[in-house]
Amino acid sequence: MKVGYRLLMMALTVPFLIGISNFKAKAQITTQQWGTTGDIPVPGDYDGDGKNDFAVWRPNNGTWYVIKSSTGQIITQQWGTTGDRPAPGDYSGDGKNDFAVWRPNNGTWYIFTNLQ
Ligand SMILES: [Ca+2]
Ligand SMILES: [Ca+2]
Numbered sequence: 001m002k003v004g005y006r007l008l009m010m011a012l013t014v015p016f017l018i019g020i021s022n023f024k025a026k027a028q029i030t031t032q033q034w035g036t037t038g039d040i041p042v043p044g045d046y047d048g049d050g051k052n053d054f055a056v057w058r059p060n061n062g063t064w065y066v067i068k069s070s071t072g073q074i075i076t077q078q079w080g081t082t083g084d085r086p087a088p089g090d091y092s093g094d095g096k097n098d099f100a101v102w103r104p105n106n107g108t109w110y111i112f113t114n115l116q
Helices: 002-026
Strands: 056-058 064-067 074-078 099-103 108-112
Touching: none
Parallel strands: none
Antiparallel strands: 056 064, 064 074, 099 108
């Protein structure tokens, strides 16, 4: 009974440990400084290359700041105002995130679909 239990535990834990070591071997850590105090992270694929872009929305000026993952180019776009809530997503269906905010005081969505 005890031997069977040990074999069972080995059968369960060994693949798990191998999985962890494989995960560690493949893991990659990325850091990016982008944004400042008060900004709201709004990650998404704004340039349509299939990768999320580092992006923040600044509530005090309603401006979006995006680093395009395809080129590293920085995009700024004023869209929204104080009190809005950023609600990015691909509303136009072109594969690129659109700048969008939701305004709580009138329940209206404002969507900007033209990327610079
Ligand atoms: Ca992208
Ligand atoms: Ca879109």
